[in-house]
Every structure is written in C-alpha cells, then in structure tokens.
Amino acid sequence: MPSVLEAMPLDRGTDILEQPGFDRAQELIGRLPLDRAADFVGAMSADRRADIFRRLSDPIRSRLSARLDEPIRASVQQLLAYPPTSAGRIMTTEFISMPADWTVERALQHIRAVGGTRETVYALYIVDPGTQQLRRAISLRQLILSDYDALVIEVGPPRKPITVSPLSDREEVARLISRYDLIAVPVVDDSRRVLGIVTVDDIIDAIVQESTEDVQKFGGMEALEEPYLHIRFGTMIKKRAGWLCALFLSEMLTASAMQSFQGELEKALVLTLFIPLIMSSGGNSGSQATSLVIRALALRELQVADWWRIAVRELPTGATLGTILGVIGLIRITAWQLLGFYDYGPHWKLIAATVGATLAGIVTFGSLTGSMLPFILKGLGLDPASASAPFVATLVDVTGLVIYFSVAYVFLSGTIL
Numbered sequence: 001m002p003s004v005l006e007a008m009p010l011d012r013g014t015d016i017l018e019q020p021g022f023d024r025a026q027e028l029i030g031r032l033p034l035d036r037a038a039d040f041v042g043a044m045s046a047d048r049r050a051d052i053f054r055r056l057s058d059p060i061r062s063r064l065s066a067r068l069d070e071p072i073r074a075s076v077q078q079l080l081a082y083p084p085t086s087a088g089r090i091m092t093t094e095f096i097s098m099p100a101d102w103t104v105e106r107a108l109q110h111i112r113a114v115g116g117t118r119e120t121v122y123a124l125y126i127v128d129p130g131t132q133q134l135r136r137a138i139s140l141r142q143l144i145l146s147d148y149d150a151l152v153i154e155v156g157p158p159r160k161p162i163t164v165s166p167l168s169d170r171e172e173v174a175r176l177i178s179r180y181d182l183i184a185v186p187v188v189d190d191s192r193r194v195l196g197i198v199t200v201d202d203i204i205d206a207i208v209q210e211s212t213e214d215v216q217k218f219g220g221m222e223a224l225e226e227p228y229l230h231i232r233f234g235t236m237i238k239k240r241a242g243w244l245c246a247l248f249l250s251e252m253l254t255a256s257a258m259q260s261f262q263g264e265l266e267k268a269l270v271l272t273l274f275i276p277l278i279m280s281s282g283g284n285s286g287s288q289a290t291s292l293v294i295r296a297l298a299l300r301e302l303q304v305a306d307w308w309r310i311a312v313r314e315l316p317t318g319a320t321l322g323t324i325l326g327v328i329g330l331i332r333i334t335a336w337q338l339l340g341f342y343d344y345g346p347h348w349k350l351i352a353a354t355v356g357a358t359l360a361g362i363v364t365f366g367s368l369t370g371s372m373l374p375f376i377l378k379g380l381g382l383d384p385a386s387a388s389a390p391f392v393a394t395l396v397d398v399t400g401l402v403i404y405f406s407v408a409y410v411f412l413s414g415t416i417l
Contacts, residue, residue, distance in 0.1 A: 006036050014043045017052075026055035029064070038067035046204055047092040050079035087173045088166030090206050091187045091196035093120040099129040100136075100153040104146045111140070118273055123184040125153050125161075125194055133192040137161040139183070163188045166195055174197050175300060246279045268416045270344055271408055274329075274355050275401070281325055282362035282400040283393030286370030289314055290392050293374045294384045307375040310367065318367025325363055326356035347415045354411040358404045365403065366396045 005013050017025045017040060029037045029052055041049055053061055053076050053108050065073055075093055098107050102361055107124070115121040124143060126136040130219050138156040146155045153364065162373030164173050173185055177200055184197040231239075293310060296302040302310070333352040336342045344351050370392045374384035 005040075006032055010043055012037055013040055018044055018048050018193055018258045026052045030056055030060045034063055034067050035129050037064055042068055042072050045092055046079065046094050047090060049121070050076050050089070076275055085170050085206075086166060087168040087170060087185075087187050087198050088195070090173075090202045091166070091171055091198045092202070093196040094366055095123070095125065095184075095186075095194065095197045096121060097125040097127050097194055098152055100126050101129055102152050103154060104143060104150050104155065105148040107143060107152050108148075111143075113331055119197065120184060120199055123182075123197065123199075124152075125186055125197075126155075127194065131191070131193075132213065134163065134186060134188055134194050135400060137250045149399065162188060163192070164198070165189075165362070170198075170203065172207055173208050173296065174203045189334070268408070268412065270351060270416075271354075271404075272360075277329070278355070278358055278404050279397045279400050281359055282366035282396040284397045285318060285321060285363040285367035286365075286392040289318075289367045289370035291372060293371050295380060296311060297374060297384050304379050307372065310371050310375070314367045314371040315364065318364035319360065321367065322360035322363030324358040329354065329359050330356035345416070347412065350411050350415060352407045354404075357411070358400075358407045361403050362396070362400045365399060366392075369396060369399075 005016065006058055010018070017028065025048075032040070040415060041052065049072070051204060053065075056064065065076070068076070072413065078091060078404060079093075096114065102110075108407075111121055111124075118207055121264060122140045124138050124139060124140060125134055127133060128135055128140065136156065136158070138152070140284070143152070143154045162176055164184065166187050166189070168187075176182065182200070184199045186194050187196045188194055236329065291303065326352070330352045333348065333355060335404045336405060337344055337348045337352075373392060374396075
C-alpha cells in the first residue's frame with residue numbers, strides 16, 4: 001500500500017488519507033519516504049495533519065517535522081500544544097475571513113480565489129480591518145442573497161457571534177453547535193481574534209470518540225486510543241488489568257462480608273439461595289441510576305450542586321422499584337412453596353418476607369448510591385464515567401449482603417436463626 005500511495009498524484013493520495021473513518025493514515029505516512037510523506041502532510045487540512053502527527057511515534061514525528069515548511073510546522077505545533085479534549089486541538093486554521101469594509105462582490109471574488117484551500121466556505125467571518133477582532137459570522141447563503149454593492153458587515157442580522165476559546169472542552173463546543181444549529185464555531189483568543197474554527201464534522205468525530213471512551217469506562221477499563229484490532233496485546237492487558245484487579249480486590253470485601261455471617265449461613269442454608277438474586281438486583285438498580293446521571297451531567301442538564309435534587313428524586317424511585325421487585329420475589333417463593341416446586345421449610349413465610357424486604361432495601365440503596373457516585377467523582381475533579389457499572393455493582397454487592405443478613409436476623413431471629 002505505501003508504494004501504491006507513493007506513486008499516486010499528490011491530490012489523489014491526499015484525498016485517500018483524508019477519507020473519513022480511515023484510521024491507518026499515520027501508519028502509511030510513517031512508511032513513506034520522508035520527502036514524499038512531507039508532501040502529503042503539507043497538502044492536508046490543518047486539523048487532519050495535526051491528528052496524524054499526534055499518532056506518529058516520536059522519531060518519525062521529529063524527522064517529518066523537519067521536512068515541513070515553517071508555516072505548516074508552526075501550525076502543527078500550535079494545534080498539538082492544546083489539551084487533547086479542547087477546542088484548540090480539533091480546530092482547523094483554514095477558514096475564510098474578510099475585513100468589514102469589503103463589499104459583497106469583492107467577498108465573493110475572494111471566496112472563489114481561496115475556497116479550494118479552506119475547510120469550509122459555508123461559514124464566513126467578518127473582522128475589524130484594524131484590530132482583526134471578530135465582529136460578525138455570516139453564512140455563504142446570506143452573502144449570495146445580498147446586494148453586490150453592500151458591505152459584508154451589513155449582511156445578516158446584527159447578532160454577536162457564538163465563539164469559544166481554544167481551551168474550551170469539545171463537549172461544550174458540541175453543545176453550542178447543537179443548540180444554535182451551527183455549521184462551525186469560531187475559536188478566538190482573549191482579544192477576540194479568530195484562531196481557527198471547529199466544524200460540525202470535526203465535532204461529530206470528537207463526540208464519537210468521547211462516547212466510545214465513556215462506553216469503555218462504563219465497562220470497567222481505561223479508554224482505548226486506537227481501534228480494537230490495532231491495539232497491541234501488551235497495551236490491551238495494561239488497559240484492562242488495572243481496573244479488573246481493582247474490582248477483584250473490591251469483590252474480596254464480599255467474601256469478607258459473607259464470612260462475618262458464617263454462623264447465620266450455617267443455621268439457615270436456605271438464605272444462600274437468594275444471594276445472587278439480591279446482589280444482582282441492587283447492582284442493576286445502581287447501574288441504571290449511574291447511567292442516567294452521567295448522561296445528564298454530560299449534556300449539562302445537571303450540575304454538581306443539583307445532587308440533592310437527584311437524591312430526593314432517586315430515594316422514592318428506588319423505594320418504589322424495590323417494592324415492585326420485593327413483591328415479585330415474595331410471590332415467587334410463595335408459588336414455589338404452594339405448588340411443591342421447593343420446600344423452604346416451616347418458616348417459609350418469614351423467608352419470603354425477608355427476601356421481599358431486603359429487595360426493597362437494597363434496590364433503594366443501589367439507586368441512591370449509583371446516582372450519588374458521579375456527583376462525588378465530579379466534585380473531586382474526576383471523570384464521572386469512571387463510576388462504571390462494574391464499580392457500582394461491586395459497591396452494592398458488599399453492602400447488599402450486610403443489608404440482607406441484617407434483615408434476616410430481624411425477621412428470623414428466634415426461629416431458624
């Protein structure tokens with residue numbers, strides 16, 4: 001493939017390397033002769049170029065950077081200097097701007113002259129001729145429909161442009177694009193000079209990556225930075241082993257909790273039949289609440305200060321859901337006993353009551369815990385997605401056993417305990 005790419009015309013090869021979803025561009029660039037690789041990288045859009053540089057190994061990146069023209073090298077260094085999840089990292093410096101004193105006719109001539117080298121021609125930015133401060137953002141449609149002799153500053157409604165700083169989180173950029181139905185968002189410095197733009201296709205790519213990372217964290221592992229089939233064996237072990245060991249050590253607390261109730265288990269072995277049922281119910285309710293709250297936090301529907309509102313909401317919700325499961329559990333034990341499927345002993349009614357009450361309690365506790373954990377992590381400055389379903393399930397498992405045997409002691413004391 002590298003030899004085929006090397007023989008291609010520059011524009012054709014660049015189109016292939018910039019294809020959406022093509023994730024082997026950095027691999028091919030790294031295997032090309034340096035001069036040819038520099039030609040392809042120099043012809044790419046600024047954001048794609050920076051993305052490829054970020055994925056290259058250090059020796060290749062340094063050698064390739066030395067072959068680039070100074071303006072291109074400076075552009076790459078500028079974009080890579082911003083944090084990975086910031087607007088500055090995913091913006092492109094190839095946009096169309098024009099002074100406020102230009103006429104519409106002159107602006108259209110400028111677009112025809114430079115449009116082929118820009119990321120998009122549909123979003124246009126009007127700047128002050130002297131200070132270069134951003135004064136207005138207009139669309140190509142508005143420009144085309146305006147009178148040729150009109151000034152570009154007079155095109156479109158006189159609204160203040162929606163902007164972001166280069167350090168803004170890409171999730172905030174996505175929220176603005178979605179809320180205001182924008183094609184692109186200008187990235188400005190402290191003096192409101194345009195540094196670049198984040199286009200809607202770039203933000204979609206970023207959000208897909210963000211969502212993928214969140215899903216992986218929900219599964220109890222570190223986020224993968226490459227496609228699954230491209231991850232090396234050692235990297236895969238490193239990404240998964242840490243969380244798996246942490247969850248395993250946490251689950252050891254479950255064994256410790258069961259050891260504390262060894263005497264009760266020896267007296268009433270029938271209680272062990274319902275341990276998986278009760279533990280899974282609490283973990284499931286906690287995972288549901290965690291997923292809902294993390295999603296709401298990501299969409300900015302909730303803030304950390306709203307934790308008490310969620311607690312007040314999840315407490316009755318968890319109690320209601322727990323009561324529903326408790327009634328189902330009670331009916332199940334009663335049916336099995338009366339239909340002769342299983343004999344729970346002479347005190348089966350108390351056992352059914354124990355299971356029903358425990359389910360109500362553990363589901364309530366799981367819902368409350370699962371909804372509060374993301375707030376705790378966010379308040380500590382950590383990623384709420386780290387409150388993954390396995391972690392919540394482990395936490396609820398341990399406390400669920402304590403709740404189960406405590407309820408059993410209350411209901412069955414003096415009979416089988």
